[in-house]
Amino acid sequence: MLLPIFGAGLVVPLSRVSERARAIGLTLVVALAAGLVALLIPGVLRGEIYGVRLFQMTPTISLSMRVDALGAMFAITAVVLWLLAVVYSFGYMADEHSTNRYFTFLMLALAWTLGVALAGNLLSFLVFYELFSILTYPLVVHEETPEAMAAGTKYITYIIIGGGLVLLAIMATYSMAGAQEFGSTAFFNADLSRTALLAVFWCFIVGFGVKAALIPLHGWVPDAHPAAPAPFSAVLSGIMVAAGSFGILRVLFNVFGIPLLKELGVAVPLSAIAAVTVIVAAILAIPQDNLKRRLAFSTISQMGYVIFGASLLSVSSMTGSFVHIANHAFMKGTLFFCAGVFIKRAGVHKVSEMAGIAKRHPITMAVFTLTSLSMIGTPPLSGFTSKWYLGLGVLDAGKPLYLVVLLGGALLAAVYLLPIIYAAYFKEPSPVVRDLLAKGSTAEAPWTMLGPLLAGTALTVVLGICASASGLPLSLAKLAAETLP
């Protein structure tokens, strides 16, 4: 399964022959991977679990892969978003430097992501997670401007510290519970020392929380996003941050398991942290003038929803949380694609410069509007689906006051997204836009950029309207929420 992706790493240097060959080759490889992952889904939905042992390191420690509902959902989300990002990159990166480096690491990153999604035990999870974290550094600093380098340093510092904590926690887990595969039973049982369990738990949470941008640990996110190229920002927001959340989900449900979490009483503080993340990040998003930075804060807030839903431990809220990973990936990916179009085609980086831009980029702005509405949670778009399950979950968990967090976050999303749309459609054009309009050309982006944009929006709409169709993320999320230990 991972083979085509490893092949992708090789494709890049080989197709130095011509840009076109590289473009077609890479697209085909990712599409192939997407197809393969999609092939797994019907089986997963039937409740089958695929697994393969890669190799045995010592009699007790091995690397293995395993496909369950949660992993399959994350994998298909990642690979589809990657497909969009790769195609978009051909348009976006056309006149950029060192594109080969960019594409190589982009493809490698996909491989590691799939590894994370489909890892069969904690060790293989860790291996892919670390590869994924560290080898994406070249993508973060791709622009090589001083800001990008500074952001990259910040990123790598945060990530390495987080990774260290995760490693520590995993070693503790192996020593306490032995080597176990992710499966239908949790690793730990309640006989173990409470203190040790608590220590391991918080180690895991802080370690993965760095990646998932829980609020005191989110520092790298708002710097890394504006610095990276737009297609990678999309992936960074949609998948990388989600990988941290995915790690937390694995820890919550596969390592500890719901009964133990309830007994330890750790879910309540975790949900409080997540709630703070949702609200504070959204409040901080409102005054940001840099568009990508605003979106980055939005990502922090939305990832807060994922942890929030998961930590409520009711089936509905877990479903909402899982499916929000997929929905958010496509929504935020599309928003970043839009931001990329504005940067590339109009040279507009700031919200204040976006006034009147809808006249020049009608399609992009329409897409932006639709996706923003989805982000706010307007039916029938996909954001509504996740918010719906989260809302039901909040009440199933018997905490109606958390509705304030859920809807407050959504309302704040409206506060930081709607003014952009309003300005773009109805305000007097800003000086930048006026100059562009004066030049005459309506210059929408090339099809390599518009295509992924429209596809992302289509996914947002389809995942909302046809949310309950079998095979879409919601079905996988439901299955996952029902079958997790």
Next chain:
Amino acid sequence: MEGHVTYSVLPAVIVLLPFVASLLVRPLGRRSESLRDWYAVVVTALTFLGTVALIPAIAEYHVIGCEIPLLVGEITFSVDSFGMFFALFTSFVWFASTLYAGSYMQHEQKRNRYFTYTLAVLGANMGVVLAGDLISLYLFFEALGLLAYWLVVHTETPEALKASTKYLWMTVMGGFSLVAGIFIVFGLGSNGSLGSVPIAEGQTALAWAAATLMILGFGVKAGIVPVHIWLPDAHPVAPSPASALLSGIMIKAGAYGIFRVVTALFRPPIMEEVVEELWHFTTQLGFAVIWIGIATMFIGVVLALLQENAKRMLAYHSVSQMGFIITGIGVAGYLGAHGAMGYAGALYHILNHALFKACLFLGVGAVYFRTHELNMYKLGGLWKKMPLTFLFTLIAAFGITGVPLFNGFVSKTLIHHGLVEAVEHAAHLAHTTHLASWAQQATALSVAEKIFVVTCGGTAASFIKLIVFVFLGKPKQEFPGIKDAPPRMLVAMTALAVPITVLGLAPNFVLHGVVVPGLHMWGLHTAIIDEFVPFTSANLSSLVIPFILGPTIVVVGVRYGLFHAHFPAWFSVDYWYRRTARAFLAFCSVANRGYEAYVAFVSRLLARTFRQAARGSIRIRRTWRRFIVTLGTGAPGLRHQQFIDTAYVIIERERHGTVRHAVDAAIAAAETSGDTEAHEIERNAHAVRDLAMYMATRLSDERIAVVAELARTGRIEPLRMALEESMARVVELRPLVADVALRLAPRRMAGQSITRELAHEMNVIMARERFDLLLRESIPSWKVSQATARLGHRVGQTLPREEVALAYEAGSQAAAQLGHRIGQVLPNEEVMSAYRAGGLTRLENAARWIANTATGLIEAAIQERVPWMIEDRVDSRRVASTRLAIQRYVRDIGLNVGIAILMLLFFVLATVARGF
């Protein structure tokens, strides 16, 4: 929902048809404008006909429904007689409005957009009233709100933009409030249908929260006080046909929502027997809703009286009329199983208001279409020029004020009856139960009833004003070439005006056709409606007060100019909302600034920590090096000792320089005097060197002594600069020394004693130099401090720091130049402070003593032997490196010797041990 449910796709088709049809508007509009206009009319007509086609099915089965598997579960449609009732008048008024718009929109821009969204909003509105569960209801309600944004913003004038922004935010917040309510309803255990919500013990608070949130959510659309603020702004700025839809129909979507909340969600399950206890919650909710309605109607009418803009006035009347409707719904809830009168009044008034308000907007729109004037006080006398428009507007005004034979009379009478009945109900309960709360409620409701009557009077006043100022009286200005509205507009108004009179004359058609079957299905008593007769003398006499009050208000208002009064800004809720919003945004940016400051603080902290760590590591490395050096060459000494050591190197170099200068001078002198014998020259040079070295050494000793003394007593930094400055002047002494050496050399070579002369010359030179004075003189702080003392005396305590800084500056510049020349710079304060401050340990002292002695010995031994070759211009660097090499050599030797001694010791010990 109970009853016989039958399956039919018709509701879904009715909802989806306008949505799909809206996609075709733009392509058609590009081809032909009139084709598009008629297309839109046909679509709305089809929608209306489709709704009419529902009637037989509803009459037979009571409820029809269908499901589409979409969204999080499925979208369901289910239609009962109430839903059908809403759907009927919605699609009918829409049809009229679209017909009217074909003509009216000719003077507006972006007509394609208008028709697209008109149709899409129709679909959403039909969806709201035909939806079969809460999720679908929410979906269509939200779609309605967001799509209608495009109708409000249509003209894109600054007012329209402002109003639409307000509208959008209210809609968004209303949506969130609604969805929160729906979540709680699900949390209470509902399955999402529009049926009774089970309220378990102890969950009353939650139920209240749900009801409040949902009523607020729907209320935003319905324009209830205090969330009405968007309505009077948004309705007038839209094009008139859209205003008619917004005011006539779309706010009914909100009313529909509140109706369902009060009468369907928060009521006990439908049973054969009515159990009064179960209705308690509904009663309380109904009481609250009555008061919301009363407040809305009264505040709406007061504000309406103050308006100049005709459309704005109508918009405030929409608020006020919604108050009547909400009151009706509240009465229905309050009276529970006996609330038939409330249901009938509310529903009937919903229908009536849709008709007459739409008609009024179309009428005023027609006036605007011809005159482009909306200010009532600037119009007048139009009845002659626009007779038909006048007629239809008058009919609608009769309707809204409740003139008998027009529809408003019937519905207002119904609501009034309901209110009176509510008072009696409360009074009856107060009598039977002796509970104070019932008595209070009875009093409160009778107050509400009075307000109701006053509001009717206000409404009458308001419309007398409209008719008089716009159509009657003398024209205030000339509108040349005005004729009546175009035919399509007139047809549309006719379509609305006819039902106004018909429904006023024959109310039972609706009451028995819709309300009674619906109530039967819900298991409520309907006998009271059967007994209702509109045109009784009691009902007519209840009109006396409003119809006296109305003209009175107009006369008094015009006389005293009350209609132009303005409340202060802080009086309106809008003002406070605005302030809250602004305060929130300010809070956000403060939060962000705080966050940025926090980030900056942390990164500065980190940077400082890193710097300190780096400095710490340097310190550790330096300590380690010093340790090694101490091992080999002895201790480095105290802080000032470090300085003295460095100064020593410089002074030593000056000594070498002096000697070399003398030797050079000797050779030069020999060359000029013509001496060619190399042997002689060399001997002479040697002699000169000996002498010069003696003198230079004495000078150096003197200097180093001075420096050492000053270093021990004074501050390092000024001393450093003074020394560097003085060394430049000390160089001047070189020729003097060379001179003396040259003069005395021949006598020395001749073997004479020159001790006395030499001592004398030395004294002269040293007296001339006075190195100590030289140094003290050039220490800036000492000079400055005198000036400072004087200055400080004059000005008070101020210290002229700039002066000090300048002096330092000058000193350090000289130092930099000198340092550049010598290649060795004296350590400055910062470097010095990095040196260890404390004293030496005993071990270090011993090591230092040994090392210094050894160095001195070796130095002395080597110095004697160094042949001062003439060509060998030893530069300063080599001196330093030689010195270092010697130190290393000594260290190595010392180590070797030490190791050798240790080994010897071990060897001895080992032998001794074996010996024992």
